[in-house]
Amino acid sequence: MKYVNIIFQPGSIGIQVETGTTIMKAMNQAELRADFPCGGVGKCGKCRVKVLAGSGELTASEKDRLTIQEQEEGIRLACLAEIHENMIVELLSPQQLQHHILMDALDRPFYLNANVIKQFVEVKEPSLSNHKSDWQRLKDALAIYGYAEHQLQVCLPILRQLPETIKQGEGKLTAVLLGLEVVGVEAGDTSANLWGMAFDIGTTTIVGYLMDLISGKELIAVSTLNPQAQYGGDVISRITFAGNREGMERLHRAVTVAVNGLIGEAVERVGGKRENLYAISIAANTTMHHLFLGVNPRSIGVSPYVSAFNQGLVVNAFELGLEINRAGQVYALPNIAGFVGADTTAVLLASEPEKRDYVTLILDIGTNGEIVLASNKKMVACSAAAGPAFEGAQITNGMRGAIGAIDHISFGENMEFSVIGGGKPAGICGSALLDGVAGFVELGMINKRGKFLEPDELTKTHSLRFKERLIEYDGAWAFLIADAVETVHGRPIMITQNDIRELQLAKGAIMAGVKILMETSGSQFDDVKEVLLAGAFGNYLNPHSACVIGLIPKELEGKIRMIGNAAGTGAKIALLSADEFSRADNLADSVSFIELGSYSKFNRIFAENTYFQLD
Structure with a gap:
């Protein structure tokens, strides 16, 4: 067996690997966290790196996805490029590792009595x-x-x-x-030292809140990317990866190591010790929930999509390998159904829609969209497989909401955009994709099926200002957002015909979920008095853009309120109140779950809602 050396720049991080190892696996071995949205199977083309020495031969898939200029510059796809000799690799977009993670959330009163x-x-x-x-x-x-x-x-x-x-x-x-x-x-008397941490473990990010269990005060919030992303960008990829014992153990270890890292960071920043932590609460989607607890989620990925368990659990922290006080306990909130997890329970715990005498629509939009229609009479929920468009995957120049991402686009006298962190853009995230397509709808640049009109078919005066931005790409029209000289990597950023199609599929799934919940509960749009948008994507999207494209019903535009990381708030409440943690099981049990795939009219409703409503 032959070994070779690989050095990653910047930072001169060097490791030794077996010949034939891919650059992606070497990055994982070196604990360099990066996104591989397609799970490292060569489909998305987002893992570009620059090989400075020891490049070797390109694979056929790389030749298809990389331009001639990129190939000449030594650009490779990390998931496909194998290492057969000593190699030096430059990580092209370190800013993509600095994600803009949502930690703010709503607050509500509750009785403080820690578990x-x-x-x-x-x-x-x-x-x-x-x-x-x-x-x-x-x-x-x-x-x-x-x-x-x-x-x-x-x-x-x-x-x-x-x-x-x-x-x-x-x-x-x-x-x-x-x-x-x-x-x-x-x-002695250590009664004043009583801390806990509440965690929202998402598919993409993990957020932790260090809490004083005596005063209820939040001491600090910390966050990181979920390192499981190296094994796949979505829950289905990770369920597949967990198909054998080794894969399951790697996913479990990845998330517990990340949680331990956040615990260490939090206590260090406030000048404390890990031994001061006695309780941890967990809110997570069902797959992340199972992986964190070391329970294989394989049954969630196949029909009829059931979880191993739904009830809330109390587990000794030491059993999970968490580095806190040996007396520490983990409080895992209950799941609702296969793809409606404890994070949704936490959102309900935080927002309390079951106490209102009117109907509230709650949306947590991501790769998997959770939707709840609730009042003091009834709560129904569903999961809509929206696909990766909102997270930037499968979008031509898409990326997550990280430093360097275009997050908003507006069309006035000129087209303008904003970039997270400022500077030149590296790509476009989901909220900007919504803005762009909403602009195309209002400008009359696409038809109801989402197809770009030919430049000479544009009739609206305002749209003619942007006629020159229509360019040909991959045999179809695309809209140029930023040309090559305006971007950080020297490649143009555009919204393509395929990108619009991906968005149509995503918004069709979400809207179908909303309409089916309303139909099964006997509700009308007039009955809905409030729309709560939870999570990072919901917090940053423009509500008007969402309504223009039909992601949210137009009739509800004036009723939308962003509630931030409500799952994190629910996790904090469950940590600080034994009563609320106990109530969470009853809350989850009271939600009726609707499986969209088994609903007789789903395909028709979904197809109808992929179209755009034009004036």
């Missing part, structure tokens, strides 16, 4: 006339604070620690309690 609590006590000394055991004397001390000693429980590892802890604290100790179970004992 894990601490109680400082003084244990009486034993004597010849008082032969009570260490455990009995601890129970006596806790009884002073209202704990029924005959109901208190303890496990063997804590009993093993107890004698030395009492001795070390000279009878003064702090009991860590989970309900009526003593899950930890600490010498």
